[in-house]
Amino acid sequence: MKNxxxxxxxxxxxxxxxxxxxxxxxxxxxxxxxEMISKAAAPAHMADTAVDTVISGWHFREDDTQAMQAxxxxxxxxxxxxxxxxxxxxxxxxxxxxxxxxxxxxxSMTGVRAVYPKWNEEAGSVRTLAMQxxxxxxxxxxxxxxxxxxxxxxAMEALISVQSRGMPVNVAIxxxxxxxxxxxxxxxxxxxxQLELSCANCHEDNYGNYIRADHLSQGQINGFPTYRLKNxxxxxxxxxxxxxxxxxxxxxxxxxxxxxxxxxxxxxxxGNGLSVExxxxxx
Amino acid sequence: xxxxxxxxxxxxxxxSAGDAITIKTLISHPMESGQRKDGDGNPIPxxxxxxxxxxxxxxxxxxxxxxxxxxxxPYFEFEATVPEAGEFAFTWxxxxxxVYNDNKxxxx
Numbered sequence: 001m002k003n004x005x006x007x008x009x010x011x012x013x014x015x016x017x018x019x020x021x022x023x024x025x026x027x028x029x030x031x032x033x034x035e036m037i038s039k040a041a042a043p044a045h046m047a048d049t050a051v052d053t054v055i056s057g058w059h060f061r062e063d064d065t066q067a068m069q070a071x072x073x074x075x076x077x078x079x080x081x082x083x084x085x086x087x088x089x090x091x092x093x094x095x096x097x098x099x100x101x102x103x104x105x106x107x108s109m110t111g112v113r114a115v116y117p118k119w120n121e122e123a124g125s126v127r128t129l130a131m132q133x134x135x136x137x138x139x140x141x142x143x144x145x146x147x148x149x150x151x152x153x154x155a156m157e158a159l160i161s162v163q164s165r166g167m168p169v170n171v172a173i174x175x176x177x178x179x180x181x182x183x184x185x186x187x188x189x190x191x192x193x194q195l196e197l198s199c200a201n202c203h204e205d206n207y208g209n210y211i212r213a214d215h216l217s218q219g220q221i222n223g224f225p226t227y228r229l230k231n232x233x234x235x236x237x238x239x240x241x242x243x244x245x246x247x248x249x250x251x252x253x254x255x256x257x258x259x260x261x262x263x264x265x266x267x268x269x270x271g272n273g274l275s276v277e278x279x280x281x282x283x
Numbered sequence: 284x285x286x287x288x289x290x291x292x293x294x295x296x297x298x299s300a301g302d303a304i305t306i307k308t309l310i311s312h313p314m315e316s317g318q319r320k321d322g323d324g325n326p327i328p329x330x331x332x333x334x335x336x337x338x339x340x341x342x343x344x345x346x347x348x349x350x351x352x353x354x355x356x357p358y359f360e361f362e363a364t365v366p367e368a369g370e371f372a373f374t375w376x377x378x379x380x381x382v383y384n385d386n387k388x389x390x391x
Binding site (some may be wrong): 073074076079082083086232 | 287289291293307309311354355356
């Protein structure tokens with residue numbers, strides 16, 4: 001009896017590190033059978049960091065959460081995609097146009113999510129997907145802009161992301177965007193708030209470790225917009241940035257600000273090579 | 284009046300006779316419980332899906348009564364045996380009298 005108990009204890013001791021470790025697991029992500037690149041060699045610009053493999057946040061989540069994302073029917077984020085599909089075909093604004101008037105079906109957006117944020121020659125600035133959506137709405141449709149991190153915006157981003165699902169993120173970091181990219185990189189390594197934490201402190205130095213009861217991921221944004229179980233809605237990249245900066249006990253930048261645009265460009269480029277997963281499911 | 288209500292159903296296209304198949308259903312609906320108050324302190328009227336049924340060739344498979352405690356976008360997953368080829372009919376009943384339908388055919 002005692003022997004049995006000891007054996008059980010030994011088995012527990014051996015398996016315990018497996019159960020409680022917060023690191024990336026070795027599962028394979030296939031969404032409705034379509035395999036995703038959820039681990040990839042780190043892009044060249046990360047050579048001076050300790051990160052040699054970039055890993056999707058999906059690997060840091062529990063099996064149940066992972067399964068939710070692997071089946072589009074179970075993925076609650078897909079409800080928003082349906083809603084955005086309706087919005088896509090809805091005529092709005094003074095020009096009496098819908099998205100479909102110019103772009104036809106959302107399939108025309110294939111590949112778009114993978115390369116944003118990117119340089120816009122006409123505007124002479126870096127544009128995120130959200131800015132491009134709002135540019136279309138205000139200049140082409142004559143409609144009101146969506147609030148930067150609102151539900152309809154997240155849903156439209158999700159619809160556009162789905163078209164590129166599985167395609168590797170390939171954000172350009174050279175040429176005209178280089179300056180903004182450098183600014184984003186600096187923000188990534190700048191400590192903020194009373195806790196004096198930078199993005200890198202958690203997501204580069206400590207990914208896979210615990211932060212309170214949760215695992216730290218690499219903070220990749222290839223899966224955005226993300227359906228979070230915690231607030232039961234789609235969350236935008238800038239909404240997440242804001243939450244992270246707030247958690248360092250700092251005054252945050254606002255969603256849509258120049259700082260967050262630069263940071264989005266830099267963080268997106270850290271995920272170059274990973275599949276677009278949006279809308280993903282996370283804690 | 285609930286807006287943006289959209290039923291979604293996942294049923295395999297074919298099955299063997301007598302086999303148990305898994306059916307997943309989801310309807311996007313706010314499921315306003317009637318317990319909450321708006322900014323001015325007035326109660327927000329209840330607006331939920333109160334009944335969900337599934338029938339196979341006219342025969343009842345499942346009949347569910349929903350209560351206000353059920354959260355947004357109610358999701359049901361259940362199993363059914365398919366004796367013959369036919370059609371599943373799914374029906375959701377809203378508090379406001381609206382009825383939402385979806386049908387899925389299955390071959391054996």
